[in-house]
Amino acid sequence: MKVLIIAHDHVSPPGPVADRFRHHGFEVDEFLVVPAGDFSQPNIERKFPELSDYDLIVPMGAPWGAWDEDKIGNWLKPELEFLQEALARDTPVLGICFGGQLLARALGGSVAPGPKPEIGWSVVHSDRSDLVPSGPWFQFHYDRWTLPSEVLEIARNSIASQAFTHGRNLGVQFHPEITTQMLAGWLDNGGRDLVIKDGQDPDLLLAHTEAEQSVSIERSNQLIDTYLKDVAKLI
Numbered sequence: 001m002k003v004l005i006i007a008h009d010h011v012s013p014p015g016p017v018a019d020r021f022r023h024h025g026f027e028v029d030e031f032l033v034v035p036a037g038d039f040s041q042p043n044i045e046r047k048f049p050e051l052s053d054y055d056l057i058v059p060m061g062a063p064w065g066a067w068d069e070d071k072i073g074n075w076l077k078p079e080l081e082f083l084q085e086a087l088a089r090d091t092p093v094l095g096i097c098f099g100g101q102l103l104a105r106a107l108g109g110s111v112a113p114g115p116k117p118e119i120g121w122s123v124v125h126s127d128r129s130d131l132v133p134s135g136p137w138f139q140f141h142y143d144r145w146t147l148p149s150e151v152l153e154i155a156r157n158s159i160a161s162q163a164f165t166h167g168r169n170l171g172v173q174f175h176p177e178i179t180t181q182m183l184a185g186w187l188d189n190g191g192r193d194l195v196i197k198d199g200q201d202p203d204l205l206l207a208h209t210e211a212e213q214s215v216s217i218e219r220s221n222q223l224i225d226t227y228l229k230d231v232a233k234l235i
Contacts (some may be wrong), residue, residue: 001055001234002027006048006079008062008098010036011185016217017096020224024235029054033062039189043153046075048082053060056092056202056232059099061175063190066101066111074139078107080106086091092168092232097141100163104145107166114144114160119198121212122206124162124174126155131226133219134164137174138209140186144173145163168232180210 003026005014010032011230031049044063051057059079064072071078083106086093095103101111121136121152144160147153155163157174162173187195195202205223228235 001025002029002053003029003056003058004017004049004054006033006057006059006099007031008033008064009039009042009189010034011189012061013177013182014058014060015111015177016220017060017178017224020070020221021056023221024178024228025187026056031217033079042072042153043074046078048078050080051085051089051091054091055084055234056094058096059102060177061097061099061140062223063186065113066098067104067113067143068206076102086182087169089169090168091128092234093171094227095171097155097173097175100173101143101145103171104151104164107169108148109145109151110146112146113142117142117158117194117198118159119195120200121208122157122159124155124157126163128129128163128165128224131165131170131223131230132172133222135174136212136216137162137172137176137219138183138212138216139174139176140191141173145171148227151162167224170227170231175222176216178209178213180206180213181206183209185231 003021118139123135126132151166153164192202
């Protein structure tokens with residue numbers, strides 16, 4: 001089986017998420033939407049891979065808004081259509097953060113800026129602790145989705161909806177793929193100022209992430225395992 005992981009920027013690799021798919025015998029293809037040279041001007045034209053080549057689609061996070069068609073519309077609209085086609089073909093989708101927001105839009109929901117950012121480690125209230133443990137999970141987002149009535153929300157906190165299922169699909173707002181190295185890349189590419197603006201110390205956030213990393217990967221593995229078995233039904 002083959003999984004397509006859609007990375008939207010050069011400092012957001014799939015990390016432990018891709019590792020877990022490989023553990024289950026998946027061939028992993030990674031597609032980078034915005035290369036490093038286009039990071040400052042991300043509204044580029046992109047042609048997405050052939051959907052029929054894959055058994056599972058995983059759109060990842062991004063530093064841009066899943067609603068911001070003025071800034072990234074040249075590839076945001078085609079990616080949204082790509083996910084809508086996947087849904088129509090019953091090709092499972094696991095959407096992570098920005099990818100979860102795009103999945104919500106593809107299902108008929110909407111995405112908009114939330115009342116405040118959510119940055120750092122937080123516990124969520126989960127109705128499916130076998131699929132989405134309560135955490136803590138790492139968060140770095142400014143937006144939140146509104147789900148259509150036929151989509152089942154399965155986790156939330158006081159700031160935003162955190163996870164939902166629909167058919168063979170799962171969307172999560174947090175980052176199960178986070179590693180210390182990945183966060184360092186985010187901080188070095190504009191994230192440090194955002195963390196400081198949020199009233200936090202980026203170096204302490206990095207240290208917290210390093211301390212949390214091993215158990216975070218265990219939670220990520222549980223999420224992937226249960227998703228593949230009980231939701232996507234691919235193992």
